[in-house]
Amino acid sequence: MAVLVWQGTELELLPQRALWLPGERLLLLADLHLGKAESVQAQGVPLPSDGDGATLNPLLELAHRLRPAEVLVLGDLIHSRLGLTAELRAKLAALPELLGCSFGLIGGNHERGSWIEGLPAQPSQRRGPLWLSHEPEPPGAPGLLNVCGHLHPVALLGGGRARRPGADRLRLPCFALDPQAPRLLLPSFGRLTGGHPCPPGLRRWVVAEGSVLELPAGT
Numbered sequence: 001m002a003v004l005v006w007q008g009t010e011l012e013l014l015p016q017r018a019l020w021l022p023g024e025r026l027l028l029l030a031d032l033h034l035g036k037a038e039s040v041q042a043q044g045v046p047l048p049s050d051g052d053g054a055t056l057n058p059l060l061e062l063a064h065r066l067r068p069a070e071v072l073v074l075g076d077l078i079h080s081r082l083g084l085t086a087e088l089r090a091k092l093a094a095l096p097e098l099l100g101c102s103f104g105l106i107g108g109n110h111e112r113g114s115w116i117e118g119l120p121a122q123p124s125q126r127r128g129p130l131w132l133s134h135e136p137e138p139p140g141a142p143g144l145l146n147v148c149g150h151l152h153p154v155a156l157l158g159g160g161r162a163r164r165p166g167a168d169r170l171r172l173p174c175f176a177l178d179p180q181a182p183r184l185l186l187p188s189f190g191r192l193t194g195g196h197p198c199p200p201g202l203r204r205w206v207v208a209e210g211s212v213l214e215l216p217a218g219t
Helices: 037-040 053-066 086-099
Strands: 001-005 008-015 018-021 026-029 071-072 102-106 125-127 130-131 145-148 155-157 170-178 183-185 202-207 213-216
Touching: 001 213, 026 053, 053 086, 086 155, 155 202
Parallel strands: 026 071, 071 102, 130 145, 145 183
Antiparallel strands: 001 008, 008 018, 018 026, 125 130, 155 170, 170 183, 170 202, 202 213
16 A cells, blocks of 8 residues: 545555545545456457456455445446446446445446446546546646546556567556646556556556555656
């Protein structure tokens, strides 16, 4: 875990690729992409599926440990309408009870055109000194920190400065802070999501082997 303080609010960057606000008991995460395997299968690709257990079980374990008052997903809870099966709908309906708290969703681009019973897609919104959205966007008021998902940030490590073809490189999910925007990018929570390298110059914390480690500037 790493801690970032914004205007007096403590933000804990968790190795489970989620953001925890202990003062508000609010758990934020983004980009679960539930039903992705089923979406791909519907297009004729035989991708194995575990029924989203690799994504949902860590969420339930984290909620049982932290006991949040609210879990809020910053978009892309599901991957597409093709993967929104009756089984997935039943799991989503059961989530508030399983989590033991309120469960909400800020709408992402993958929710467009889909309807999830009991879980309306909320607009971007302010929570204290934070502006919560799916895609990066200007905060709704001066001084707010935009916390968002969508970009699936990863840090590329190793391979040397020349980045030789074939050189070993690590792609690690990361939290990334742009203090000029100001904006905090959350890594994707889903286990079937890819990643996109962070733009240079951002402050980054990588998730590796159950820890969150800040990278030195210029890495």
